[in-house]
Amino acid sequence: MHGAWRRAGWRGTVFDVAPAAGLWVAGVLDIVFGLSESVGAAPVASSFVPMTVICALLVLRRRFALLVQIGVAVVIAVPVWVVPLALGYWGEFIPWLVALYSCARHEERMVRQIAGAVVSAVTLTVISLRFPEMADPGDLLYDGVLLAAAFTLGLFARSWARYRDGALRQELERAQADERAATQERARIARELHDVISHTITVIVMQAGGARLAAASDPSVAVEALARIEGLGRESLNELRTLLEVLREDGQAPEGTAPQPTLSDVDALCAQMRELGLPVQLHTEGVGAALAPSIQLAGYRIVQEGLTNVLKHAGNVDTGVRLASSGGVMTIEVSCAPGAGGSSLGGTDHGLLGLRERVAALGGTLMTGPRADGGYLLRAELPLEQRVS
Structure with a gap:
């Protein structure tokens, strides 16, 4: 309770003590110089002890607001019936207003706030008797209006503080949501960069190796390989430029850049792999253009990563790609026959980790592992609830 008060440190202590000390000094000046007319026939100096007790109680007005209000009321209303005492304006009444204000301002429950108001009303009745x-x-109305004003001001201050704290x-x-979104976007871009660069470098290395071997015996084959390297490099540079431009402050890609790949580009990707000597068969079932862009891009990247890993680890082995959409689920499979790399395709490299993160972000599942015949299977299932109408 009142954790903010406990965390305030020395600044909170000063804020609690300074007003109470100021009111005590005002009460002493009132006694010494008669700044206001006291109530009661007793000497005005008789109010010194009650005034000191009341001001001491006010130090705790934020932490124990209702108890302080009750304590102030008791100190004001009870002793005057036992011993001859005077009541001062600055020594008792003004601190009383401060205590009532504090009760309305700092008590969290309405019932406790109302209890403080009732205590003040009873106190006013007792001392008027x-x-x-x-x-x-006229005097009762004046005092009652001041007490009501203090209570109302406390309620208003509490409402304003809650509004201010809520806005903050x-x-x-x-700000935290923006930071999380920025972090997720950076992770997404990092995955895109990995997918593009990994695929591009793998293909370039394979093509360059083939060009080197064919350079002496058949230069035309080497020239074709170099042309494919050039074309792939241009495409990849365009993709990288699009991704890097997203990092600009406005987050908008420039005009003229190619759109992100979709499932319709998988056929061209498979054709590119066939040119590298990887026998790829593509099968599609119920896949249309009405899928969400996030599903389209994720599906393409899954196939790209799977084929790149086959080429890198297993070599030119029979490979199948299956895209199927049914029952609200998009299924992407990349499978290959046993190759030189065997089950090493199941490694936990950054590419597969990135795919898992991508699939998980879309609420899907990813399974990778060896097949019974010694081959390898990568299978992803993505929910289609974000289908575009």
Whole structure:
């Protein structure tokens, strides 16, 4: 309870002590110089002890607001019936207003706030009975209005503080949400960069190796391989430029850049792999253009990563790609026959980890592992609830 008060440190202590000390000094000046007219026939100096006790209680007004209000009321209303005491304006009444304000401002439950108001009303009734000069209707109305104003001001201050704290909390939550979104976007771009670069470098290495071997015996084959390397390099540079431009402050890709690949580009990807000597068969079932862009891009990257890993680890082995959409689920499979790399395709390299993150972000599942015949299978299932109408 009141954790903010406990965390305030020395600044909170000063904020609690300084007003109480200021009111005590004002009460002493009132006693010494008669700044206001006291209530009761006793000497005004008789109010010094009650005033000191009340001001000491006010130090705790934020932490124990209702108890302080009750304590102030008891110190004001009870002793005057036992011993001759005077009540001062600055020593008792103003601290009383401060205590009532604090009760309305710092108590969290409405029932406790109302209890503080009731205590003040009873206190005003008691001292008006003890001091006939306070029973005048005009004086009672004046004192009652001041007490009501203090209570209302406390409620308003509490409402304003809650509104301010809520606005600050919302602003903080928005900033945290923006930071999370930025982190996720950076992770997404990192995955895209890995997929593009990994695929491009793998293909370039394979093509360059073939060009080197064919350079002496059949230069035309080497020239074709170099042309494919050039074309692939241009395509990859365009993709990388698109991704890097997203990192600009406005987050918008420039005009003229190629769109992100989709499932319709898988056929061209398979054709590219066939040119490298990888026998790929593509099968599609119920896959249309009405899929969400996130599903389209993820599906393409899954196939790209799977084929790149086959080429890198297993070599030119029979490979199948299957894209199927049914029952609200998009299924992507890349499978290959046993190759030189065997089950090493199941390694936990950055590419597969990136695929798992990508699939998980879309609420899907990814399974990778060796087949019974010694081959390898990569299978992803993505929900299609974000289908574009």
